Amino acid sequence: MRWLWIFLGVCWMYTPSLAQEPEDIWEMLDESLRREKEALPGEIEFGPPGLREEKERPELMERGPRIERAIALDRPVDPNSYIVGPGDGFVVYIWGQVNQFHELIVTPEGKLIVPYVEPVPVAGLTLTEAKKRVVQKVRERYRVDVSVELKALRHIRVFVTGQVARPGAYDVSPAHRAMDVLSSVGSRRNIRIFRRNGDTLCVDIDRFLNLGDLSANPYLEAGDVIYVPPRGDVVHIYGAVKIGNRNAYELRSGETVADLIELAGGLREDALPEAELVRFKDDG
Structure with a gap:
């Protein structure tokens, strides 16, 4: 592993050699x-x-x-990013023309089965999309208000x-x-x-x-x-950076000076426009 010590700032670009990915x-x-x-x-x-x-x-x-x-x-x-799948548990509240309460689980085929309503395919939808689809199907059957909530995660x-x-x-x-x-x-x-x-x-x-x-x-x-993978080459950053409690950062392929400074939280307002760079070879 190669080491680099940087004081006050960074003036260096490096591309680490990542551990080779397993073939299988x-x-x-x-x-x-x-x-x-x-x-x-x-x-x-x-x-x-x-x-x-x-x-x-x-x-x-x-x-x-x-x-x-x-x-x-x-x-x-997050209802806009959570993807519904088999095993997720829902509660469906129906009130108005009829009053019903159902605790339902998405079937292995990816459907939510509300009594007296045709099965509703929900697997692969976001939680927001799944709720809208269930409400739509229930309202096609009854003139009611509907609330659909996620109760348990699969x-x-x-x-x-x-x-x-x-x-x-x-x-x-x-x-x-x-x-x-x-x-x-x-x-x-x-x-x-x-x-x-x-x-x-x-x-x-x-x-x-x-x-x-x-x-x-x-x-x-x-x-x-x-x-x-095994840990790659490391850069140490010391001095006027905003995140100073941890100074050693592993390098990623193609990272620039700006990337490393950003990872350390950026430069503080009192940072000087200069830096000292110290490099160590593999043999120390």
Whole structure:
């Protein structure tokens, strides 16, 4: 690993050599699960362990039932981004010409079956779209007011592989983000998510924590394979930057000087228009 120390600012551009991606992610997954079974006798208990890559980082999520409470209290489901799927639970209130109350679960075929109303396909829709479709179908049958609410989140299974403390399978909800299942000991900024449809997403924990960039910490989907490569080359930034409590940042391919300064919160108002650059070779 190469190290770079930068004081007051950054005047350097570098392209790190990322760890080579496995040729067959599914073979890697099988090997990861095999190692966990050998290491942990008996039945494996699944659940997000929380992020603990550094001592100064508090645990962000805990395992077991507390995960569901944290999601409900701290991160309400966004109806415009949450995708409905089989297993999601709904409550449907109907009042007016008739008065009804129904607790319903989306079927394995992706439909919500309201009594005396034709089955409503909702899987694959956003929560907002699904609610509108159910209301529309009920009102085609009755002259009523309708309220549709999401009551319970379905469970999905994702797989965590690579340089992590506990590789394996995890049961989570679609309201969990990538960071919720990572206890990373490898890369923090070059994590990849391989999706069933062939898409590949990049997870950048530092960018999410420092800048609040939600796109760097995407929601999980059923069947996601999360791969954490070894940690890449690192830059240390000291001096007049706004985020000074953490100075070491892993490099990503193609990053510029401006990218690294932004990741450190940008320069403070009292920053001088100059910088000192110190480089170390592999041999020290």
